[in-house]
Amino acid sequence: MNASDITAMSPFVAAILVAAGVILVDLAWPGRRTAALLVTFAGLAIVAALTVAVGQAGTTAFNGSYRVDSLTTFLDLLFISISALTAAFAPDYLGERKLPVAEFNAVLLFAMSGAMLIAGSADLIVLFLGLELMVLPGYLLAGFHKTDGFSTEGAIKYFLLGSFSSAIFLFGIAFVFGMTGSTRIDAVSSNLAQVVAGTAPFSPALGLGLAFLMTGVAFKIAAVPFHYWTPDAYQGSPTPVTGYLSVGPKVGAFAVIIRLFAGALLPMAAQWNIMIMVLAALTMTLGNLVALTQDNVKRMLAYSSIAHTGYMLVGFAAFAAGQIQGLEGLLYYGAAYAFMNLGAFAVIAALQRRTGVSSNLATFAGLVKREPALAWLMTLFLLSLTGIPPTAGFFGKFYVILAAVQAGQTNQWMNVLAVLTVLNAAAAAFYYLRVVVYMFMRDPDAEVSVAAHGRLVWTGLTVTTVMTIVLGFFPGLLLDMVSTAAKAIG
Amino acid sequence: MADTIPLLGFGWNDLLFLVFAAIMVVTALAVVLQRDIIRAGGAMIICFAALAGLYVIAGSPVIAAAQVLVYIGAISVLVLFAIMLTQVKSAPRALVFQTQAVPAAVATVVLALLIGVTVVATDWPKQVATQVAAAKDMAVTLFNDYTLPFEVVSVLLLAAVVGGVFLAKRERAEAE
Numbered sequence: 001m002n003a004s005d006i007t008a009m010s011p012f013v014a015a016i017l018v019a020a021g022v023i024l025v026d027l028a029w030p031g032r033r034t035a036a037l038l039v040t041f042a043g044l045a046i047v048a049a050l051t052v053a054v055g056q057a058g059t060t061a062f063n064g065s066y067r068v069d070s071l072t073t074f075l076d077l078l079f080i081s082i083s084a085l086t087a088a089f090a091p092d093y094l095g096e097r098k099l100p101v102a103e104f105n106a107v108l109l110f111a112m113s114g115a116m117l118i119a120g121s122a123d124l125i126v127l128f129l130g131l132e133l134m135v136l137p138g139y140l141l142a143g144f145h146k147t148d149g150f151s152t153e154g155a156i157k158y159f160l161l162g163s164f165s166s167a168i169f170l171f172g173i174a175f176v177f178g179m180t181g182s183t184r185i186d187a188v189s190s191n192l193a194q195v196v197a198g199t200a201p202f203s204p205a206l207g208l209g210l211a212f213l214m215t216g217v218a219f220k221i222a223a224v225p226f227h228y229w230t231p232d233a234y235q236g237s238p239t240p241v242t243g244y245l246s247v248g249p250k251v252g253a254f255a256v257i258i259r260l261f262a263g264a265l266l267p268m269a270a271q272w273n274i275m276i277m278v279l280a281a282l283t284m285t286l287g288n289l290v291a292l293t294q295d296n297v298k299r300m301l302a303y304s305s306i307a308h309t310g311y312m313l314v315g316f317a318a319f320a321a322g323q324i325q326g327l328e329g330l331l332y333y334g335a336a337y338a339f340m341n342l343g344a345f346a347v348i349a350a351l352q353r354r355t356g357v358s359s360n361l362a363t364f365a366g367l368v369k370r371e372p373a374l375a376w377l378m379t380l381f382l383l384s385l386t387g388i389p390p391t392a393g394f395f396g397k398f399y400v401i402l403a404a405v406q407a408g409q410t411n412q413w414m415n416v417l418a419v420l421t422v423l424n425a426a427a428a429a430f431y432y433l434r435v436v437v438y439m440f441m442r443d444p445d446a447e448v449s450v451a452a453h454g455r456l457v458w459t460g461l462t463v464t465t466v467m468t469i470v471l472g473f474f475p476g477l478l479l480d481m482v483s484t485a486a487k488a489i490g
Numbered sequence: 491m492a493d494t495i496p497l498l499g500f501g502w503n504d505l506l507f508l509v510f511a512a513i514m515v516v517t518a519l520a521v522v523l524q525r526d527i528i529r530a531g532g533a534m535i536i537c538f539a540a541l542a543g544l545y546v547i548a549g550s551p552v553i554a555a556a557q558v559l560v561y562i563g564a565i566s567v568l569v570l571f572a573i574m575l576t577q578v579k580s581a582p583r584a585l586v587f588q589t590q591a592v593p594a595a596v597a598t599v600v601l602a603l604l605i606g607v608t609v610v611a612t613d614w615p616k617q618v619a620t621q622v623a624a625a626k627d628m629a630v631t632l633f634n635d636y637t638l639p640f641e642v643v644s645v646l647l648l649a650a651v652v653g654g655v656f657l658a659k660r661e662r663a664e665a666e
Contacts, residue, residue, distance in 0.1 A: 009638075016645055023652065062638040103656045110649035117642060125639045133646050140653035178615075205612040208604065 008061035008068045011051040011076055012116050018043030019109035026102030033091060036102035037456070040109070044084045051076045058488070064184055065123035074331065074485035075119035075255050082248045082338050083112040088460035089346040090240040092353050092453060099144060099238070107144075108244070111137035115252035121259055124173045124183040131169070134252045135162050135220070138245060142237040154236025161219065161229040169216025175209025176264075185264040193267040210268070213260065214275050220253035221309050224282040234302035239352050239359065242298055243345025246305040247338045254312060254334060262319065262327065262489050273320035277417055280317055284310025284424045291431050297348060298359040300431055301341070304385065307428060308337055311400055314421050318403035321411050324486055329399035331482040336384070336392035336471055343464030344381040346457065347374050353451040364435055365442040370450050375439045377461055382432040384468045387425045392471035397425055503547055510547070513540040527573055535566045552625050 006013065018039065025039050026032070055073030060066065086108060091101050114133025121127040139162060143155025177183050180191040194200040215226065222230040234242045265272065287306030294300035312333050318326025348359055351374065357363055368375035384393035401418050408415035471478055500508075513536065520533035538561040545554035632640060 016648075019649075063635050065635070065638045100656075103652070107649070107653050107656070110645070110652070113645065114649075123639070125636065126642065129639055129642045129646060133642065133649060136646065137649055137653060140657060143657060146657060181615075201613060203612045203614075204608040205614070208608045 004059070005061040005066075007054060008057070008059055009066060010054055011047050012113055012120070014043070014047045014050050015109055015113035015116055018047060019106045019113065022102055022106040022109065026100075026106075031100070031102075033095065033101045036105055037087070037091065040087050040105040041084065043109070044080055044087070048077060048080045051080065056484075060122060064186070065126050066117075066120050067122040068120055069488035070481075071258070071485040071488040072120040074481055075251070076116050078251060078335055078338060079112050079115040079119070079248065082244065082251070082342065083108055085339075085342045085346075085460050085464060086240060086244040086248070088456045088463075089243065089342070089349055090238075092457050093238060093240050093349045094144075096353055096355055097145060097238070104141070104144060107137040107140050111135075111141070111248060115248065115255065118252055118255045118259065122185050122263075124177065124185065124188070124260075124264065127185075127256060127259055128166075128170055128173060131220070131252075131256055132166060135166070135249055138162075138249050141241045142233055142245065144241060145238045148236075148238075150236035151238060152236075154233040157229050158233035165216050165219030165226070168212050168219070172209045172212030172214075172216055175205055175212065179203055179206040179209065185259065188264040189266060192265060196267045207271075210265065210272055211275075213265075214272060214279075217253055217257050217260070218279055220256065221250055221313075222306050223279045223309055223313065224286040224306065227283070227287070227306050230306060231299050231302045234305070235296060235299045235359075239298065239345060239349035242302070243342050243349065246301065246345065247341050250305065250309065251334045251338060254316075254330065257316060258327070258330075258489065261316075269320040273317055276313055276317045276320060277413060280310050280313035281417060281420055282310075283307070283313060284421065288424050288427050288431075291428070294431070296358075296360050297364065297435060300435075301344060301348075304428065304431070305341065307424060308333075308341075308385075310424070311397060311421060312337075314404050314417055315400040317417060318400070318407040318414060321407035321414055323403045323407045325399065325406060326403035327486040327489065328479070328482045329396070329403045331485055332399050332475070332478060333396035335478060335482075336396040336468075339464045339467040339471070340381045340384040340391070340393055343461060343468060344378060344385065346461055346464065347378040347381065350374060350451070350453050350457055350461075353453065354449075361435065361438050362445060364438040366444040367439040370444075370448060377465055378439060379436050380465060380468060382435055384472070386429045386432045390472040392468045392475075394472060395475040397421070507544065507547055510540045510543040513537075514544075528570070531566065531570050531573060534569070535562055538562050538566065550623050550628075552623065552628055 021043060022036050022039050025035050029035050051073055054068060055076075056068075056070045058067075058069045061068070087105055090104055090108075094101055094104055111134050114130050114135070114137070117130030117133060118127060119130075121130055139155055139159040142158050143152050145151035173183070176188060180188045182188055182191065191200065195202050195206070218226040219229075234245060237245060261269075261272065261276075284307045287303050287308075287310060291300050291303035291307060294303060312330050315326045315330035315333060319330065320326070351357060351363055351367075351371075352359060364378075367378070380391070384391035387393045387397040389395075401421050404414050404418035404421065408418060517533040517537040517540065521530045521537065524530040524533060538557065542554045542557040542562070545551075545557055
């Protein structure tokens, strides 16, 4: 370990220090929200500045177990944005339920540090530890409302299935390590290249390892048929946490997929891409079909997040079929999805500021008359989730489908996947627009009083709105970043 | 003493492995199936001990010692204490949540067959000779190649402790 190692790792170290700092500040001034929030946001700004400062370098640290390249920088900045927005949306909701803000922010920051570790991991063990560091705080956040039975139930389900899937993933790593003799991603990759070239034998154990790894990550991104924990965990969690869970751990798990499958296992892409394609087709179709029947908006968005996982997998399948645009599309989609989905959940959380307000469709009836600003913003986010131009969501889907069509020139099944994506996007419009119909055309059953929303919530909503619109009108801004990031691996 | 066991043709190490592996499987099953949680805890300790034996056979006395110290010495005691402090009545006789025994059994059998076939079909790398890993070599590997994972584990534990304390802490409002 030397100074350059620490420099390369400085954003990660800073993230942990900020988490510890939030706890210490809360220890000194117990229960003072302002102090905890100040440390959180100032700390996140420092972490972001450090990320930019050391970023793009293409260096490795700690004997090749961690690497900083443009992909690390892009993903780190995305994780920091997600955490900052979650920290902005949560205090109103938590305060009303007498839940502590400092502990929430500290746990959230630990989760962020785990995601950042994934983004830069060049070693399978570091990758696994990053994954654990990201999801373990996630279980705690899901059960954060500990006097609420649904929150605890969702957290337990999330925890049990998450632990099983982590064990399966670790088992897969053990097989790959056993058959390739290394945990370093570079070494695994070059060893597998020999296997594909025929100079080293392919063994069934390696195949089993691949299957376990695929199962493990499919659980984490909630791909069908490994999605059963998602609806309960998402519906039970406190709403700002649901927003975070549907975005943070999901993008983080895609970072695992990119580092693992596009890094270590790329030479065997022809072998595992079939699994990715089947998962993508099942995930988007089933996610959308079940979302159509939901009356609870949180549960509906949970299934819709499963469908979005499917769209992102289409991008990854296109990458595995040889189109670098697929990876670009996946990264673009991840960023666009993060902002629009966090925005949609922020509106629900704002409506649920008063305790006892359910997230059923009825809550949204006549919203435009009560809170026109929230109704219009929700409409924007839902249109973006549907993929209506010119919003961020449209370009996300556009790039993914474009990459799939290009990959279709060599693999005709990719064409089928592209058509399926378009059909799914059209079907999804029904359940997103149903909420809009409720907001604009239905009258509420009873008089509902209007809650005031804090400045942080409005700031966060402004950011998500601006990003959803700007990424829709000027996709080139982000496209440059994602294509540099994708080149780091392709 | 002969290099292999008469009649069977196994090496002595292979026999030891089979004994330890059998103990592990039986005790692991006991942990899951045993209705009395103290007995399940006891079976877990035996399972940990058999695993320590496997580490010795694999030539890693240091890991075996750590296994005994950490798992048998610390974690088992912690688990038993947790049971003692929280358990107010005996566990239910029947499995409460178990409603899908048949699909689970099918999945288990399929997975077991798959792993079995893989183990038989794979041409496993041959072990050159049992090398005993010296503590120094282990330390060099751990603190050169694996410094980062080693350090990150402590962050993971810190995050778990912070969250665990929050979840376990009794709120004032609740106590009233």
